[in-house]
Amino acid sequence: MARASREQAMGDQIDPAEVYFEITVIGASARVVAIDAVTGIEVTVIGPARAARTYLERLALAKLARALRLPRK
Numbered sequence: 001m002a003r004a005s006r007e008q009a010m011g012d013q014i015d016p017a018e019v020y021f022e023i024t025v026i027g028a029s030a031r032v033v034a035i036d037a038v039t040g041i042e043v044t045v046i047g048p049a050r051a052a053r054t055y056l057e058r059l060a061l062a063k064l065a066r067a068l069r070l071p072r073k
Contacts, residue, residue, distance in 0.1 A: 014065050021057050025049045034060035036068060043067050 022033040030049045035042045043063045
């Protein structure tokens with residue numbers, strides 16, 4: 001079963017409703033995983049555990065947007 005590409009599904013925009021976030025606090029750090037529901041591409045960022053959840057999610061979303069723009073092999 002072939003997956004739809006992000007361009008086929010939505011163009012260049014990422015709908016945050018189509019991104020899964022997993023936040024794990026490890027000591028003073030928070031590990032945030034963002035997974036694109038359309039393509040299955042996943043990125044991870046690490047930030048301070050005291051940072052606002054929305055900040056960490058925006059950071060992960062920005063990294064995911066960049067990862068989706070990179071050419072695939």
